[in-house]
Amino acid sequence: MPEGHIIHRLAAENHRAFGGRPVRASSPQGRFVDGAKLIDGRELAAAEATGKHLFLGFGEDAWVHVHLGLYGGFTFGDTGDGPAPEPVGLVRLRLENDEHYADLRGPNTCALITDAEKAAVAARLGPDPLRADADPDAAWRRITGSRTTIAALLMDQKVLAGVGNVYRAEVLFRHGIDPQLPGRSLRRAEWDALWADLVVLMREGVGAGRIDTVRPEHTPEAMNRPPRVDDHGGEVYVYRRAGQRCLVCATDVRTEEHASRNLFWCPTCQPPRPTA
DNA sequence: CCGGCATGGCAAA
């Protein structure tokens, strides 16, 4: 479910629900019993996101490091009217106070770590467009000169943190860039524009809780077409629209597996160009 | 009921 915008949103949501007061922690599924026991009754002191990594701080050099992977997710609910409901399915971690509860299921990572380990995780990540301290030049240095495709580079969390398959496809479409273009053929001005756009798009995604990338002039209302309903919930140009018409030029959107992920693009709006 | 699929990432070869 999650690209970086969701993780940042979850940091805020956890902080809102549990910040600054003691929280009960448990692992109904039984796979995080020791960690839950250790933080049980402690106060949630901080909730931070870097890229797709979520860190819940419980003081005393103790962080819960969460990475949702492909299918992980949080469910929030209220306990104001009574006890939290019995966990449904496999709940790795439940957090709970007298007002709220949150269930974490299916994470790739859910582990108790130290300050130093948290810093090490952040250190292996590229700049996150959602963080004020991000340095886009660090990403540019890895892109320029690279023979790897720009599509693969955008998904590489060491290059750029928080961008996933949807933002990757959409930002390349919005800038008319062929996904197969090698990083070394990307122009500096193109990178600057891509980064600036990611900052805007992802920030909007945090607020909306979904990914919308379609410009006003191409929206369903403006184009006289039905709005698109899909798992990720937003209006997009190419992501998972293979075989459908491009919203701008009506060419069939193409898809291809690229580094074991599905890539989507419009061959007309994102034409190949000579690569030096 | 089962198989396939998904907005991810790791280790191993």
Next chain:
DNA sequence: TTGCCCTGCCGGA
């Protein structure tokens, strides 16, 4: 590059 992990959902038998 491949295989594997994590879970829920949906479509076809």
